[in-house]
Amino acid sequence: MSNEAAPEGGALAELRHVAVLFADLQGFTHLCERLDPEEVVEILDALYDRLGAEAERYGGYIDKVLGDGLMVLFGAPQAHEDDGLRAVMAGLAMQKAMDELQPWIREKLGQSLGIRIGIDAGPVVYGKVGPGSRVQPTVIGDAANVAARLQRIAAPGQVVISDRGRRLAARQIQFRKIGLVQLQGRNAEVVAYAAVAPFASAGGAAQSTPLVGRSDELKRLMTVYTMAVSGKTGLVLLTGEAGIGKTRLLSEFLGILQAMDAKQRPVVVHVRNRWDVGNVYRPYDSMVGAIGARARQVLEGANGDAPPAGLKARALLFGGTKTAASMLRDICERLPAVIIVDDWQWATNEDGERIVQVIREAAGLPVLFVISGRRADLVPQASIAEAGIRDITVHRLRLAPLGRNDSWLLLQQHPAFSALPLDVAESLLDRAGGNPAHVLECIDSLIDQGLLAPSGDGWRAVQDRGALLVPEMLRNDILSHLDSLGPSERDFLRLCAVISLQFSVAMLAKVMAIAEAEVRSHLGALVEAGLLVAMDASTETYAFRSGLVREVTYDTMLKRHRRQLHLRVGEILEASGEADSADLVVHFVRAGVAEKAVPYGLAAGETLLQQGDHDRALALLSELEPLLSEGDTEHSVVLLERLGEALVCSGNCAAGLDRLLRALSLVRDPASRGRLMAQVGWAYAIQGRAEMAVKHYQRAQEALSGAGELQQQMLVAASMRWLYDRP
Ligand SMILES: Nc1ncnc2c1ncn2[C@@H]1O[C@H](COP(=O)(O)OP(=O)(O)OP(=O)(O)O)[C@@H](O)[C@H]1O
Ligand SMILES: [Mg+2]
Structure with a gap:
């Protein structure tokens, strides 16, 4: 299923954060020696089928079959909000499947067979690689190498993961530290962990801290519930990005319902992802199963043993929407019901169609359905409209970020x-x-x-x-968000990330050379997707939702691509004559164009120093330093001098002195030597080394008087006086 989603032809290579899983059969080479190749293929086929299916159930993409091993990607071509977690769950599920296959393997081979699994997660370049006609989408990056090597140190039956991979799943899965390990072909050691099992309470919102905000949303849920009880069947579509607090809000809502008087308390059906190894969460099926179980309880509780309910419950196993609705009807004859289905992003498209059918069948009953998940289009719009849910009130509740x-x-x-x-x-x-x-x-x-x-x-x-x-987990949340955009929106957003944290419609139109109307339509879509926010209507200014969103978007671009875009943006801004030099420097520095970056940078640095903004001056000038070439003495002297000043002013005297002395060593003419000597004296004075300060001030005086620089001489004299007058 997920293998259909490979990148289209000509797709640009991009930087992605993925989890890579390597699985390898232990002792397989040895087996090949004593078995007939045909038998080997038959066994391999059967094992691959099963293991591959486990990986795909968790959204993995089988990138390569390598003899007796598999390489599976999570996060490319399609990113999920929780790829690291999916990789670990898939690894554990593959091991569980191997356990189950052991009797069959022993029967076939007369011995058991285990797999070793290694996982790493990190940035990779994802794109098409290979000679001519055999170009294949794949990943290139350290994560793939580390995963392959971790797999080699894993014991059969084990899932070994790097520390950075473990962090992605640390909230849901328990790990055991293996310790520092040396991986073949690498200098540095890495910390490795073995995955044990999911925590029993994983997947729920931790409720250790009190709820903040969300009182309007809770009120709204209660209102909708009250309406449902009076027979106005309700459907709430609760959406919002990962971590925004959907599960938390629902658990508060449940708390209120459960605190109700027993006579009023509704029957609650609540399903969510519980991270069970080998059991991928299927929201619709879970809901139907849970409705069946609750119906049985309600009916049996009401009139003892009630065979019809039991029968219906069994029929439910076959997923009939009619049956689910009729069970609901049974429940609602006695009590109102609240059906909460969380983590709907794990549902398939067919699930969307099916749940709409159930809801339609339930029209007129005192039921409130709450479907919650990350995607804005939780259930297909069309089918809600088509299903003619006239008697049902649909409420869209989108959780906004906290204030x-x-x-x-x-x-x-x-x-x-x-x-x-x-x-x-x-x-x-x-x-x-x-x-x-x-x-x-x-x-x-x-x-x-x-x-x-x-x-x-x-x-x-x-x-x-x-x-x-x-934090890695956060990066993944944002990346999965980016992946839900179309390619043109994604490219647009990347260009925004290159430009700045904040931008106006007019500016974007100019930089991108497109009509303002088109810019507005892209911006609208990106605001809707929760990635940008509108800042100021009068100037039509927009900004990234947060600095992180910009950083992560920026990081998805390859360096080469970034450089090109910065150059383009820099040149357009330069030509417009409106940009200030500090903005231009950023673009030319990132574009690696020293001829432009250096002069603008020095000018901007000077201005910042004059304004007393030493921190920004320091940041800017430090970026310029690596761009300077050996031969460019003129610019080097100015840069070293300004940088020295900025460093001293921000409290780093030693580094400042180092730059000033280097500048001094580059100049010959007495006027410049005098000026720099005075700067060195000043730096020593700030450092509290009066003797060295005086020595340099005196030398500065000599040089300046030789050069006839009277005014400078007077300034140095004033500095010396200041030094003597100090307590
Ligand atoms: N309003 C809030 N007050 C206090 N803590 C909150 C609030 N909202 C969320 N949290 C905390 O933030 C974390 C993430 O919230 P939650 O699990 O509800 O997010 P979610 O929207 O369900 O995310 P996902 O899409 O991953 O399921 C939890 O630890 C939760 O307790
Ligand atoms: Mg949740």
Whole structure:
């Protein structure tokens, strides 16, 4: 099924985050020696069929069959919100399938046979590779190599995974640390883990923290429920991106229903993904099964042993929509019912059609259906309209990101909150963009990265806070979002990511050389998809939902492609004459065009320094440093001098001095030497090394007087006086 989704011809290679799974039969070469090749093929076929089916059930794409092994991709060609998790679940399911096949294998071979599985996850280039007519879509990247090598160290029956792969599934699956292992052909050691099993409570929203916000949504659910009880059958389509709080909202709603008086309390059917190895969640089937079970309970509870219900329940196993509806009718004769189907993104298209049928059959009954999932088009629109659900009220409830205040409240509930520096907390909330799971994920990732550490009873912040990496799980959420876009929308968004965090319609039209109307239609679609937000209607300004969305979108492009786009954007902005040099520098630096980046950069750096914005000046000038060529003395001196100044001003005197001394070593004329010597003196003075400062000031005076630079000389004299006057 998923194998049909291979990339179309000519599709551009792109950077993707995938999980790669390698499975290999243990001792197979040995077997080949003593078996007839025909028998070998027969056994392999049977095993592949079964193992491949397990992988595909979890959305894996069988990339290659390698003799006695398989390479399976999760995240290409189609990304799912939880590819790392799917890979691990598939690995465990493949091992379970092997266990079940053992009697058959022993009968065939007179011995048992195990598989080793290795998984890694990370960025890869996904595209078409191969000679001429044999071009194949595949992945190239470290993750594939690491997965293949982890598979080799796995014991038969084991699923071994890298640390970065494990993080993707750590919330749902329990792992055992194997330790540091040396992989063949690699210098660095990696930390490896073995997957054990899913946690018993996986897949549900952890309810350890109090609910923030969402009171309007809860009220709305209660209103719709009250209407349903009075016979206005309701359907709520609850949508929102991963981690936005759908499951959490539903569990609050259930809490309210369950707290009702026994006489009023409705019959609740609630199904969701429970991460059971080998049992892929099928929302529709689960719902029908659960309705059957509840109906039996209700009927048997009411009049003892009731054979008709039992019979119907059995009929339900065959999935008849009529039967499901008639069971509902049985329930509703006694009590109202609430049917909640969560994680609908695991459903198939046919499931969509079938559930609409059940709902239609239930029209007029006191039932409330709640279907919840990530995709905006939960159930096919057409079939809702066609099914003529006239007597049913359809409510669309889309969960928006939490507001800034609610996000703060959520963050404050985290035990490590008090150790979080305020600016880091602010930037964390910027990045999380109001998604509760992302807020929690970001702070956990600071702990993972060792930037927040337990100390005594509380927490403390450690070392460098600049390094807020994009947590992997979050990256996957966003990538799956991107994958749900059409190719033209995706390309449009990438161009936006190259341009900036924020942009106007007019500017996009200019840069992309398309009509404003077309720009508006793309922007509308991307706002609808929750990736961009409208900022200001009067200037028609739009922005990325969060910095993270931009980062992740940007990272999906190959470096070469990025460079080309930055060059294009830079040139267009330059020609427009409206852009300020700081914007231009970014584009020319990223395009790697030193001739343009350096002059603009130096000018912008100068302005920033004059404005006292040392941090930004430092960031900008540091980006220029690697672009300078050895021979370009003139620019090098200016850059080293400005960089030196910026470093000293932002408290890094030693590095600043180093740059200033290097600049000094490049100049010969007395005026420049005098000026730089004075700068060096100043840096020593700031560092508190008065003697060195005075020495350099004096040398500066000599050089400047030789060059006849009277004004400069006076400035140096003033600096020296300042040094002496200090307490
Ligand atoms: N309003 C909220 N108040 C407090 N915590 C919340 C809130 N919304 C979500 N959370 C927490 O954020 C995490 C993610 O929420 P939840 O599992 O409900 O997301 P979801 O929308 O169901 O995601 P998925 O599509 O992956 O199922 C959970 O730990 C949940 O408890
Ligand atoms: Mg959920």
